[in-house]
Amino acid sequence: MNDRRKVDLTRGVKGRFIRxxxxxxxxxxxxxxxxxxxxxxxVFTFREALPIFTDPExxxxxxxxxxxxxxxxxxxxxxxxxWQPVGEVPKFSFIPLILGTLKATFVGLLFACPxxxxxxxxxxxxAPPKLREWIKPTIELLAGIPSVVLGFFALLVLASWLxxxxxxxxxxxxxxxxxxxxxxxxxxxFTISEDGMSSVPRxxxxxxxxxxxxxxxxAWKVVLPAALPAVFASFVLAFGRAIGETMILLMAGGxxxxxxxxxxxxxxxxxATIAAELGEVVFGDPHYSALFFMGTLLFVLTFVSNxxxxxxxxxxxxxxxxxx
Amino acid sequence: MTSVDLDTTLTRRIASxxxxxxxxxxxxxxLGLSIVLILAILGVIVADVVIHGAGHVTWxxxxxxxxxxxxxxxxxxxxxxxxxxxxxxxxxxVPLGVATAVYLHEYxxxxxxxxxxxxxxxxxxxxxxxxxGTVLLSLLAKVTRSAVANLAGVPSIVFGLFxxxxxxxFVGRAMDAATQPAxxxxxxxxxLLWAALTLALLTLPTVIVATEEALRTVPPELRAAxxxxxxxxxxxxxxxxxxGALPGILTGAILAISRGAGExxxxxxxxxxxxxxxxxxxxxxxxxxxxxxxxxxxxxxxxVEATKxxxxxxxxxxxxxxxxxxxxxxxxxxxxxxKLRAGG
Numbered sequence: 001m002n003d004r005r006k007v008d009l010t011r012g013v014k015g016r017f018i019r020x021x022x023x024x025x026x027x028x029x030x031x032x033x034x035x036x037x038x039x040x041x042x043v044f045t046f047r048e049a050l051p052i053f054t055d056p057e058x059x060x061x062x063x064x065x066x067x068x069x070x071x072x073x074x075x076x077x078x079x080x081x082x083w084q085p086v087g088e089v090p091k092f093s094f095i096p097l098i099l100g101t102l103k104a105t106f107v108g109l110l111f112a113c114p115x116x117x118x119x120x121x122x123x124x125x126x127a128p129p130k131l132r133e134w135i136k137p138t139i140e141l142l143a144g145i146p147s148v149v150l151g152f153f154a155l156l157v158l159a160s161w162l163x164x165x166x167x168x169x170x171x172x173x174x175x176x177x178x179x180x181x182x183x184x185x186x187x188x189x190f191t192i193s194e195d196g197m198s199s200v201p202r203x204x205x206x207x208x209x210x211x212x213x214x215x216x217x218x219a220w221k222v223v224l225p226a227a228l229p230a231v232f233a234s235f236v237l238a239f240g241r242a243i244g245e246t247m248i249l250l251m252a253g254g255x256x257x258x259x260x261x262x263x264x265x266x267x268x269x270x271x272a273t274i275a276a277e278l279g280e281v282v283f284g285d286p287h288y289s290a291l292f293f294m295g296t297l298l299f300v301l302t303f304v305s306n307x308x309x310x311x312x313x314x315x316x317x318x319x320x321x322x323x324x
Numbered sequence: 325m326t327s328v329d330l331d332t333t334l335t336r337r338i339a340s341x342x343x344x345x346x347x348x349x350x351x352x353x354x355l356g357l358s359i360v361l362i363l364a365i366l367g368v369i370v371a372d373v374v375i376h377g378a379g380h381v382t383w384x385x386x387x388x389x390x391x392x393x394x395x396x397x398x399x400x401x402x403x404x405x406x407x408x409x410x411x412x413x414x415x416x417x418v419p420l421g422v423a424t425a426v427y428l429h430e431y432x433x434x435x436x437x438x439x440x441x442x443x444x445x446x447x448x449x450x451x452x453x454x455x456x457g458t459v460l461l462s463l464l465a466k467v468t469r470s471a472v473a474n475l476a477g478v479p480s481i482v483f484g485l486f487x488x489x490x491x492x493x494f495v496g497r498a499m500d501a502a503t504q505p506a507x508x509x510x511x512x513x514x515x516l517l518w519a520a521l522t523l524a525l526l527t528l529p530t531v532i533v534a535t536e537e538a539l540r541t542v543p544p545e546l547r548a549a550x551x552x553x554x555x556x557x558x559x560x561x562x563x564x565x566x567x568g569a570l571p572g573i574l575t576g577a578i579l580a581i582s583r584g585a586g587e588x589x590x591x592x593x594x595x596x597x598x599x600x601x602x603x604x605x606x607x608x609x610x611x612x613x614x615x616x617x618x619x620x621x622x623x624x625x626x627x628v629e630a631t632k633x634x635x636x637x638x639x640x641x642x643x644x645x646x647x648x649x650x651x652x653x654x655x656x657x658x659x660x661x662x663k664l665r666a667g668g
Contacts, residue, residue: 030419038472045489141647145585145586148615155623244477292489301478
């Protein structure tokens with residue numbers, strides 16, 4: 001033992017207690033400071049969107065009716081719901097953007113959910129421990145790829161490959177953007193599902209095997225159902241990640257705000273719209289407030305879906321701990 | 325039932341069982357295939373970037389500014405900009421995040437608000453006021469924890485909006501009004517400081533969550549022993565708790581930093597510049613950024629083929645940077661895990 005480390009109880013007692021008080025103040029201060037900032041994030045994102053409700057100048061052009069309900073004259077649905085924020089009569093319909101977000105999210109989840117869960121089941125039930133030690137860091141590496149790199153890859157490589165293989169009219173479309181998004185969602189689905197499956201108590205498996213079930217039956221009919229809340233939570237969290245993801249969709253989505261249900265048309269999501277337009281908008285404009293309202297919408301949606309996911313995970317953890 | 329009958333049923337049963345076994349093996353292989361697919365995706369992306377990008381990364385590429393409408397020259401300003409940004413972000417996020425986690429875990433009451441409330445209801449006499457404080461603090465800790473956990477999933481573009489709305493339009497403008505001559509804008513626009521603080525807020529939840537998890541791994545008995553020996557709370561934290569939790573804190577911090585280093589969406593409106601011939605000189609300067617540079621090169625370039633080598637080179641550098649950070653974090657964790665297993 002090093003001499004410096006010994007605490008001399010008789011000398012400098014007062015100094016030690018003063019230092020202790022001081023550090024309490026420092027930590028409390030830091031804690032409250034961080035809490036304050038977290039509260040500010042809520043306040044300020046909403047604040048900039050507020051003129052939609054309070055400022056008559058702004059709410060004349062940008063309001064909830066305009067965002068979600070209003071149709072302009074037109075034959076097709078495509079002409080009726082239009083996002084065209086710059087022009088003599090700006091049109092602020094969120095419908096094409098919401099549709100774009102949902103299309104990309106749909107493809108992304110369609111790709112990531114089955115593969116992510118299958119990989120998680122394999123890793124937790126069948127992979128030898130040595131292999132498992134490699135799988136997790138590798139998936140973390142995949143999660144560590146910046147989304148701008150995935151966007152770049154989808155834009156340059158994936159889009160050409162998909163077009164050559166399937167003959168899409170548009171190079172950038174919902175399939176392309178959604179698949180790239182799916183790559184970003186895979187680690188989310190995998191990690192959370194795998195954690196859930198690993199937390200299923202051993203005696204579930206032992207009981208099933210003792211009754212004569214095979215390893216596959218045990219995995220499929222015992223472990224997977226027991227871990228279902230976690231799997232479900234992983235889908236919900238992936239959904240939250242998908243609707244907020246920006247760079248991939250900004251680069252690989254084709255940037256066309258059109259009201260279309262086809263997955264082979266180009267798209268524009270809510271997040272990509274904010275990213276593309278906020279840089280050029282006039283401060284305090286109806287357009288500015290509309291974009292902040294879009295951000296608020298994303299904030300609320302992701303916050304709600306994350307809370308739901310976290311709640312399910314927490315409940316499952318408590319239940320599993322109570323049983324094991 | 326004759327013995328022959330029994331025999332055939334048995335064989336049939338065994339046969340069907342082995343058929344089932346065969347079917348199951350196919351299923352397991354399919355599950356395994358999904359892992360192979362994930363690894364293949366990672367492999368294809370990395371291989372594509374390495375094949376097309378590694379060759380372009382030369383000393384000139386790393387040490388020179390972009391030329392010829394970004395199609396030639398290097399990415400020196402972007403590397404420096406990213407480095408400054410990440411360092412500033414780390415300096416803001418890690419100490420604050422660790423301190424917040426220490427506050428939440430070591431200074432707020434460990435009970436759940438419900439339990440504290442029950443104790444408060446049951447208590448009498450002068451203890452009641454103190455217990456009411458306990459209830460409030462434990463409620464605060466609970467709310468903060470869930471806010472932090474959810475904040476980790478809020479889209480990065482929303483943090484960009486916050487950076488613009490709070491740091492630039494609110495704080496920046498107020499600072500300009502107080503310090504600058506009328507009409508001059510210094511802080512009321514995107515710059516290195518605002519971008520770094522925005523990113524710091526984005527990474528803060530990750531740091532807090534990881535640190536708290538690391539603090540939880542330090543056994544409460546150690547704290548109790550330290551207090552029983554006469555150490556103050558701060559001495560216990562500094563000599564016992566923090567050293568024990570250090571690997572976990574480091575891992576969390578590094579993973580958070582690597583996430584922050586690759587984020588572009590929050591920088592779009594908070595100070596990343598398309599092209600700057602000079603390096604950022606002050607906190608109020610704009611800056612170039614590797615990720616933002618990738619975005620610009622791949623979407624704004626008039627001649628895609630001409631920019632391709634520079635683009636791939638930039639992606640390669642960015643990927644190497646984030647992978648190195650990631651790998652460091654993972655290695656630290658693996659080392660401490662094997663140490664724990666060895667009982668050290």
